[in-house]
Every structure is written in C-alpha cells, then in structure tokens.
Amino acid sequence: xxxxxxxxxxxxxxxxxxxxxxxxxxxxxxxxxxxxxxxxxxxxxxxxxxxxxxxxxxxxxxxxxxxxxxxxxxxxxxxxxxxxxxxxxxxxxxxxxxxxxxxxxxxxxxxxxxxxxxxxxxxxxxxxxxxxxxxxxxxxxxxxxxxxxxxxxxxxxxxxxxxxxxxxxxxxxxxxxxxxxxxxxxxxxxxxxxxxxxxxxxxxxxxxxxxxxxxxxxxxxxxxxxxxxxxxxxxxxxxxxxxxxxxxxxxx
Amino acid sequence: xxxxxxxxxxxxxxxxxxxxxxxxxxxxxxxxxxxxxxxxxxxxxxxxxxxxxxxxxxxxxxxxxxxxxxxxxxxxxxxxxxxxxxxxxxxxxxxxxxxxxxxxxxxxxxxxxxxxxxxxxxxxxxxxxxxxxxxxxxxxxxxxxxxxxxxxxxxxxxxxxxxxxxxxxxxxxxxxxxxxxxxxxxxxxxxxxxxxxxxxxxxxxxxxxxxxxxxxxxxxxxxxxxxxxxxxxxxxxxxxxxxxxxxxxxxxxxxxxxxxxxxxxxxxxxxxxxxxxxxxxxxxxxxxxxxxxxxxxxxxxxxxxxxxxxxxxxxxxxxxxxxxxxxxxxxxxxxxxxxxxxxxxxxxxxxxxxxxxxxxxxxxxxxxxxxxxxxxxxxxxxxxxxxxxxxx
Numbered sequence: 001x002x003x004x005x006x007x008x009x010x011x012x013x014x015x016x017x018x019x020x021x022x023x024x025x026x027x028x029x030x031x032x033x034x035x036x037x038x039x040x041x042x043x044x045x046x047x048x049x050x051x052x053x054x055x056x057x058x059x060x061x062x063x064x065x066x067x068x069x070x071x072x073x074x075x076x077x078x079x080x081x082x083x084x085x086x087x088x089x090x091x092x093x094x095x096x097x098x099x100x101x102x103x104x105x106x107x108x109x110x111x112x113x114x115x116x117x118x119x120x121x122x123x124x125x126x127x128x129x130x131x132x133x134x135x136x137x138x139x140x141x142x143x144x145x146x147x148x149x150x151x152x153x154x155x156x157x158x159x160x161x162x163x164x165x166x167x168x169x170x171x172x173x174x175x176x177x178x179x180x181x182x183x184x185x186x187x188x189x190x191x192x193x194x195x196x197x198x199x200x201x202x203x204x205x206x207x208x209x210x211x212x213x214x215x216x217x218x219x220x221x222x223x224x225x226x227x228x229x230x231x232x233x234x235x236x237x238x239x240x241x242x243x244x245x246x247x248x249x250x251x252x
Numbered sequence: 253x254x255x256x257x258x259x260x261x262x263x264x265x266x267x268x269x270x271x272x273x274x275x276x277x278x279x280x281x282x283x284x285x286x287x288x289x290x291x292x293x294x295x296x297x298x299x300x301x302x303x304x305x306x307x308x309x310x311x312x313x314x315x316x317x318x319x320x321x322x323x324x325x326x327x328x329x330x331x332x333x334x335x336x337x338x339x340x341x342x343x344x345x346x347x348x349x350x351x352x353x354x355x356x357x358x359x360x361x362x363x364x365x366x367x368x369x370x371x372x373x374x375x376x377x378x379x380x381x382x383x384x385x386x387x388x389x390x391x392x393x394x395x396x397x398x399x400x401x402x403x404x405x406x407x408x409x410x411x412x413x414x415x416x417x418x419x420x421x422x423x424x425x426x427x428x429x430x431x432x433x434x435x436x437x438x439x440x441x442x443x444x445x446x447x448x449x450x451x452x453x454x455x456x457x458x459x460x461x462x463x464x465x466x467x468x469x470x471x472x473x474x475x476x477x478x479x480x481x482x483x484x485x486x487x488x489x490x491x492x493x494x495x496x497x498x499x500x501x502x503x504x505x506x507x508x509x510x511x512x513x514x515x516x517x518x519x520x521x522x523x524x525x526x527x528x529x530x531x532x533x534x535x536x537x538x539x540x541x542x543x544x545x546x547x548x549x550x551x552x553x554x555x556x557x558x559x560x561x562x563x564x565x566x567x568x569x570x571x572x573x574x575x576x577x578x579x580x581x582x583x584x585x586x587x588x589x590x591x592x593x594x595x596x597x598x599x600x601x602x603x604x605x606x607x608x609x610x611x612x613x614x615x616x617x618x619x620x621x622x623x624x625x626x627x628x629x630x631x632x633x634x635x636x637x638x639x640x641x642x643x644x
Contacts, residue, residue, distance in 0.1 A: 032509065061372030062371075066368055066371055100371075129373065133372075133376055135447060135451040137450075137451045137452060138524070165369070169361065170370065170374065171287045171586070172357070172398055172583060173358055174373055177287075188523075189523070213591075215367060216367055219368050
C-alpha cells in the first residue's frame with residue numbers, strides 16, 4: 001500500500017515538475033526594483049471615477065520591435081494586455097509614439113502636441129538610449145527631461161520615466177550609465193516614478209532569466225523580454241495608483 | 253646642485269607611497285572598466301565620491317613635477333620641455349594603439365552579434381560605416397571610445413605642463429592659484445574641449461588640471477607647507493567625518509530603500525556630482541582620503557618594503573605600460589565574459605588573472621629597464637632625468 005502511494009506521489013511529483021518546466025521561466029521582478037512610493041493620482045482617479053485609463057508611451061526604437069507584427073509584441077501593447085487582464089472592467093488604451101532615433105530633446109519638443117492629441121492620464125516616457133548614442137551632454141539631457149516633465153505636469157497627467165535597456169554586448173561601446181544617473185536624480189528631485197528597465201534587465205541577466213548576451217536573429221527572446229517589461233510596468237502602475245483588486249471591488 | 257631649494261633634499265628619494273597608491277589605482281581602474289564584473293564592488297568609487305581616477309591624476313602630477321622639475325632646475329627649460337613633450341608623444345602613441353585594439357573588438361562584434369532586442373543600441377556601430385571620419389577624429393583625440401578618456405586627458409595636461417612647471421618652480425602659490433582660477437572659469441563659463449560626434453570631453457581638462465597641478469605643487473614643496481595642517485587632529489577629524497558622510501550618501505545609491513534618508517534640500521544642493529568637471533565634492537573627497545592616508549601611512553613606513561605590497565608598487569612604477577595593459581585587459585576580459593555569458597566565478601578569475609598579468613608585465617618592464625640601466629632604482633648612480641621621465 002505504502003509502495004503504491006509512494007509511486008503515485010512520485011508520478012504526481014514528476015508530472016508537476018514537467019508542467020513547471022513547460023512554462024516559460026518566470027520573469028517576476030522583486031518589489032525593490034519596481035518602487036511605487038510616488039502616487040499616480042491622476043491614474044487612480046481616472047480608473048476609479050471613469051473606469052478608463054489612457055496611457056501614452058513616448059520613446060524611441062527600444063520601445064518598439066521590428067519584425068512581423070512588431071507593434072503587437074512590443075512592451076506598449078504588452079502593457080495594455082497586462083493591464084486589461086489585471087483590471088477587468090476598466091477600458092484601457094495605450095498609444096505609442098516611438099519613432100526610432102528620437103533624442104530626449106526631440107521628444108520634449110513634441111510632447112505638448114502629443115499631450116493635446118491624446119489627453120492621457122499617464123505618460124510612459126522612455127529616454128536616454130539615443131542621447132547616449134549621439135553623445136548628448138548630460139546637462140542638456142537633464143534640461144530636456146525637465147522641459148518634457150513640465151509639459152506633462154502642465155497637461156495634468158502622471159508620468160513614469162523609463163531608462164535604457166541593459167545591453168551587456170554593447171556596454172564597452174555605449175556608455176549609458178551617466179544618462180541613467182541623470183534620470184535617477186531627476187526622478188528623485190521631482191518626485192516622479194522611474195521604471196528602472198536597466199536595473200530590471202540586469203536582474204534578469206544575473207538570475208539567468210534571459211541570456212542577454214545571446215546572438216540571434218529570431219524574435220522569440222525579444223518578444224518575451226518586452227512581454228515581461230510590459231507586465232512589470234503594469235505592476236508598478238497598479239501599485240503606485242493603488243489599483244489592487246481588493247480596493248477595486250470596494251470602490252465599484 | 254647650487255639651487256637653494258630646501259624641499260629638494262627631502263624629495264630627492266623616491267616616495268614609495270606614490271608608487272603604491274598609483275599601482276592600486278591602476279588595479280582599481282582595470283576592475284572598474286569591466287562593467288559586468290562583480291569584483292568591482294570592492295573599488296573605492298562605491299564607497300565615496302571620488303574614485304581611482306583622482307588618485308591616478310594627482311600622483312601623475314606629483315611625479316611629473318618631481319621628475320621634470322629636477323630637469324628644469326638642473327638643465328633648463330628647453331630640455332625639460334622637450335622631455336615632457338616626448339612623454340606626451342609616447343602616451344599619444346599608446347592611446348592610438350589602444351584605439352586600434354578597440355576598433356578590432358568593435359568590428360568583430362559588428363560582424364557577429366545580432367539581436368532584434370538591441371536594434372537601437374547596435375546603431376553605435378554605425379561609425380564603422382564611415383572610417384574616414386572616425387579614424388581622423390580619433391587621431392585628433394576627439395573621438396574617444398568608452399573608457400579611453402584618461403590618456404587623452406593626460407596628454408593635454410602634459411602638453412600644457414612646461415609653462416606651468418616653469419611658474420611652479422618660481423612662484424608655486426601663484427601657479428596653484430592660477431590653476432584654481434582656470435577651474436573656476438571652466439565651471440562658470442562651461443569651458444571644455446569638443447568631442448566627436450557630439451558633446452565634450454568626458455574628463456574636462458580645464459577642470460581636471462587642478463588636481464594635476466595640485467599634485468605638482470605638493471611635489472615641489474607644497475607637501476611640506478601643508479605639513480602643519482596635515483598633522484592637526486582637527487583636520488583629521490573633519491576629513492574622517494567627510495569620508496563617513498560620503499560613504500553614507502554613496503550607500504543610498506546602492507540600496508534603493510535608503511534613498512529617502514537623503515533630505516531633499518541636500519540632494520538638490522549635492523546632485524549631480526559631476527565627474528566630467530571634477531565636482532568640488534569629488535575633489536574634497538580626494539583631499540580627505542589623501543589627508544587620512546598620509547597620516548596613517550608615513551613616508552618611511554616599513555610596510556612599504558614588504559613583499560606583500562611589492563606587486564602594487566612595481567605596477568605604480570611603470571604606470572603607462574600598466575595602464576595601457578589594464579585598458580586592454582579590461583576590453584579582453586569584457587569580451588571573454590560576453591562571449592561565454594560568464595558568471596561570477598569567471599569574473600573573479602578574470603579580475604585576478606588581469607592583476608597578475610599587470611604585475612608580471614610591470615616586473616618585466618622593470619627588469620628590462622634595469623638591464624638597460626634605466627630603472628628608477630639605478631637613478632641614484634646616474635642622475636639622468638630621462639630614465640625617470642619614463643615613469644612620470
């Protein structure tokens with residue numbers, strides 16, 4: 001009898017292990033990497049009062065994916081998907097303005113028009129990579145960020161800044177650290193949220209979640225990374241706007 | 253030796269502390285230049301505002317004044333200037349050599365690495381499409397790849413050193429004051445040299461010259477003048493307090509949750525701590541480190557003769573060779589880590605191996621200069637400043 005039980009237990013255990021293995025590896029991010037200490041008040045109000053959330057993503061090439069149907073797999077669309085799953089009953093719309101080669105100065109200049117067109121409650125502003133590529137002076141980079149953030153604040157929207165990707169293979173050629181530092185300080189000083197894509201991807205690399213050194217022409221990994229970024233970003237937004245499911249129930 | 257210069261006798265013997273700390277700085281620069289390396293957690297930049305670059309530039313200024321100051325006093329302005337400029341030329345050649353290695357690495361990566369995730373980052377390789385412009389800009393020291401900013405700074409500092417040394421030998425305080433004035437103007441008027449394709453030099457020579465000149469000033473008798481200050485307990489207390497403060501602030505950069513303990517007014521005043529323009533906070537941090545160091549490591553400290561410190565000292569004595577090797581090894585190490593997706597063990601192995609190679613090379617250079625009669629130790633017998641020029 002005990003033998004049969006043991007065999008059953010072993011089969012169940014093996015079955016469980018197989019099931020776990022066939023799942024893609026988890027890309028959950030510890031809370032310390034997605035801080036939510038700054039409230040997203042406009043997002044909270046929009047969701048609770050109007051049951052809708054309009055998000056605008058402003059960024060450059062690293063907010064998009066090439067290849068067939070790239071936009072559907074890039075993190076803006078993945079963010080929309082993740083928010084829809086986690087906030088049922090809320091109408092979610094994510095609009096992306098992500099032409100490649102945009103510097104932060106370009107984006108800051110374009111910001112007022114984008115805000116007037118989209119009327120978002122939240123702007124995700126991805127910046128820094130092109131500035132590092134072009135060797136923009138960190139001081140000018142900082143001024144452009146301030147200019148864009150002023151425009152967003154004036155339009156009555158919340159903002160989450162997003163820094164660069166962690167790209168170990170180009171690290172010896174492209175130095176993003178000074179720009180990441182500026183973004184960190186600006187976020188700190190203005191009390192706005194920063195989505196630390198650099199830190200999060202570094203964490204994934206260290207944990208073995210993704211082999212970011214891998215050379216490949218396939219899109220599988222890039223898509224999965226974007227999906228995970230979209231999800232982590234959704235978590236940060238939900239935490240910072242206090243939209244967790246329990247509270248949603250009571251407010252509805 | 254008719255010069256009536258009291259510090260002369262005191263400084264005629266090589267101060268091994270300089271070699272020791274320059275050697276250590278070279279190791280730290282090597283470790284810091286491998287970005288993925290877990291070992292670079294031990295380097296001083298994680299524990300305060302300043303880093304190994306400050307140590308390297310200060311000691312380089314000190315030794316340059318020590319070596320060429322003597323030449324200028326004994327053999328005149330023209331010969332000393334010629335030697336300084338020859339040294340600048342050697343460093344230029346070394347820099348271009350490193351640039352070639354860097355280009356080889358980049359070209360390899362461009363040919364072998366592809367990943368749609370990094371389509372945007374890979375645009376950094378676009379400059380390979382116009383080598384006609386890029387290589388010229390590199391020869392003009394305007395195009396400088398990541399981590400290749402120190403040698404161009406050093407070249408510019410040496411090019412301007414002959415008149416500065418002339419002034420330092422006659423009116424040291426005027427020279428130091430002038431240097432501080434240039435530093436202040438650089439901050440006030442945004443002076444810097446242009447870089448390619450955009451922006452300015454990562455190490456602003458107009459700002460960093462202050463540290464180099466300060467080192468030279470110390471070598472030419474300034475250190476003796478500061479003796480009273482450095483022996484005071486109040487100064488020691490202030491220096492230690494500042495180092496502790498800097499350590500605590502740095503801690504908040506690494507531990508996100510501690511950020512909130514830095515009050516807003518302090519952050520507003522303090523940030524950004526600018527490396528390009530040698531922020532006053534960084535300079536002060538270096539001064540505090542130096543003040544504490546000279547207090548606890550006296551000039552004739554017996555430990556300086558111990559075999560444990562010999563590896564660092566020998567590296568410090570052949571700094572140009574070891575620096576260049578360090579930059580190369582950092583490239584190579586990074587390359588190996590990237591190619592093999594290496595973990596912490598490999599990173600540690602590469603760090604240790606790199607330092608061993610640096611020590612071995614320094615020893616080899618030392619041996620070679622010894623048999624050629626050009627070693628710094630042979631100088632006592634043949635007071636030919638040229639040999640020492642190789643070590644400035």
